[in-house]
Amino acid sequence: MGLTDEKTKSASKPRKERKDNADMRRRQLLDAARRSVIQHGLAKTTLATVAAEAGLSQGVAVFYFKSKNGLLAETLRAQYQAYADNWRAALDSAGPEPFDRLMALVAADFATEVCSPEALSLWFAFWGEQNFVPQYAEICREFDQDRGAVIRDICRSLMPGAEEDHVARLAQWIDTLTDGFWQNLHLQPKRMTPADCLASTRAMIAALL
Template sequence: MSDAQTDPPRQRRERKQNADKRRRQVLDATYRSIVSNGLQRTTLATVAAEAGLSQGVAVFYFKSKKGLLSEALRDLYLIYEAHWQEAVEAAGDDPAAQLVALVKADFDPKICNPAILSVWFAFWGEQKFTPQYGEITREFDDNRQRAIQGICARMLPDDPEHAADVADWVDTLTDGYWQNLHLFPASYSNRRACNSTLRALAALMPEYRDQLTPAD
């Protein structure tokens, strides 16, 4: 019988909590290393140094640099997905309110800030060369696209083709502004990007202009 089977529940729980804490430390350190060193120069050693842990800890939990970076990207998407899903759920049942909440969630500084944008674009720039990154991205992008398509279909039930187009344009707008915020931070702000996106959606769906146009 293994130690895990013979240990009391409290001890097993504490061991899991410690393991989760170490994994979180390593993942957070990975993001900091990417910001400081770039994706290519991020290694198990640079991550361990950022985390203040031994390199052996990173190896124990993630086995290799490839495994660590793939898990870091998945973790980044999980945090992002939980954030926008929570925003949509808090908006209630009205689809226009849900769309506004989803757009605002994309430009929340907790999710959209210079450091995090650097990490996103570092991973996206490597998708062509690292199939695992593309697979992870498609999985989470598909989840989000289905949610946006559902919202737009409810907003435009009599025009499914236009609803599908608007669903595509939502991410085209937000992705474009993320790029502008990343490349030209002095020229763009989160608030400007968010409000411009909402004004564009209001123009695309004039029947919802009052609900989509930002207050200021």
């Protein structure tokens, strides 16, 4: 199906069905883009490779995302949104105690859905291009600032009366440690497991607090 055929077919459907179909096609293409980046890297991922991975025509990919950069930026945003949904769900189930919430947040960082070898390949592919693609950097900054603010709020609750600089440093240490473990898991997957990384992170937090 070409681009014109896709527009004609879409326009002939009721509005809700058109929206549902568009949402399904977008998810299909984003999932395919994710797989393409993992298999081929960012440089070799194109609208053609994504369309082939999705089992759709290249015209459909152009219709929904206009360009390779637009598709890849939305792929990164979708990855971050899934990551945010994961840690927010962990917080929601952790209860009101700040220490429990912090431990739940840390544990969420090493969950399979966000810390698998495939997920790590995707993260580091995009992070390596932040300095060259401002759109990637902006998406990363948006989501990282949101999570960072939550960590600082929890640390502030754990240390009533502490100076704000100390609270910010503790939050930064925790965030940096988990980032470092992600890098180790990505570059040296046989050296440690996510469970090892989680245990070390928990030990570090216990020592600091």
